[in-house]
Amino acid sequence: xxxxxxxxxxxxxxxxxxxxxxxxxxxxxxxxxxxxxxxxxxxxxxxxxxxxxxxxxxxxxxxxxxxxxxxxxxxxxxxxxxxxxxxxxxxxxxxxxxxxxxxxxxxxxxxxxxxxxxxxxxxxxxxxxxxxxxxxxxxxxxxxxxxxxxxxxxxxxxxxxxxxxxxxxxxxxxxxxxxxxxxxxxxxxxxxxxxxxxxxxxxxxxxxxxxxxxxxxxxxxxxxxxxxxxxxxxxxxxxxxxx
Numbered sequence: 001x002x003x004x005x006x007x008x009x010x011x012x013x014x015x016x017x018x019x020x021x022x023x024x025x026x027x028x029x030x031x032x033x034x035x036x037x038x039x040x041x042x043x044x045x046x047x048x049x050x051x052x053x054x055x056x057x058x059x060x061x062x063x064x065x066x067x068x069x070x071x072x073x074x075x076x077x078x079x080x081x082x083x084x085x086x087x088x089x090x091x092x093x094x095x096x097x098x099x100x101x102x103x104x105x106x107x108x109x110x111x112x113x114x115x116x117x118x119x120x121x122x123x124x125x126x127x128x129x130x131x132x133x134x135x136x137x138x139x140x141x142x143x144x145x146x147x148x149x150x151x152x153x154x155x156x157x158x159x160x161x162x163x164x165x166x167x168x169x170x171x172x173x174x175x176x177x178x179x180x181x182x183x184x185x186x187x188x189x190x191x192x193x194x195x196x197x198x199x200x201x202x203x204x205x206x207x208x209x210x211x212x213x214x215x216x217x218x219x220x221x222x223x224x225x226x227x228x229x230x231x232x233x234x235x236x237x238x239x240x241x242x243x
Contacts, residue, residue: 042239050222075208098200105195128155136197
């Protein structure tokens with residue numbers, strides 16, 4: 001009699017006690033979102049923990065960046081991870097509370113120590129950017145023209161062989177790639193101070209997805225709880241990330 005009774009109890013268990021699965025999308029953007037690190041990177045680990053506090057189980061579907069963004073804006077996915085703010089995107093996406101801030105600036109060849117403090121003086125240089133990324137506002141206001149590539153790794157490769165003068169990217173992403181990509185380990189590429197801008201990273205929830213607004217509210221509540229509990233700081237320490 002025990003097994004039928006157990007089965008009946010399981011059938012009667014409220015759905016609210018069972019984690020509800022949600023799927024967001026992201027691109028390879030280490031150490032923030034990447035299949036090469038535990039829990040798919042520090043940003044996914046934070047988001048997963050925040051959603052878990054609200055009864056959701058987070059799955060992440062990795063896509064090339066332009067596709068991930070477009071498919072979220074169209075409503076195919078409820079949200080896209082690792083997003084810098086832009087007014088244009090905000091017309092189609094709800095922006096979450098920031099998860100943390102990232103430092104964006106320039107890498108160059110170490111044997112060519114370019115001065116980058118005055119952005120206006122860089123207009124004639126070949127600067128690598130990534131197609132579909134939001135460049136810092138100060139970069140755009142300075143009238144700099146980026147040469148778009150499909151990803152940051154390609155820009156570092158081009159920089160290493162002299163096809164670019166500078167590569168614009170997140171500082172921690174650059175460090176990660178230079179330490180782990182075999183063809184770049186011996187490349188003498190250096191981060192240049194000062195940074196162009198400190199830019200918060202968000203999750204963008206689709207305004208066209210039926211659950212977009214609800215998930216925004218749930219995530220923000222979960223992230224607030226995560227910070228208050230101390231778990232937020234513990235996750236950042238585990239990945240060596242400074243908020």
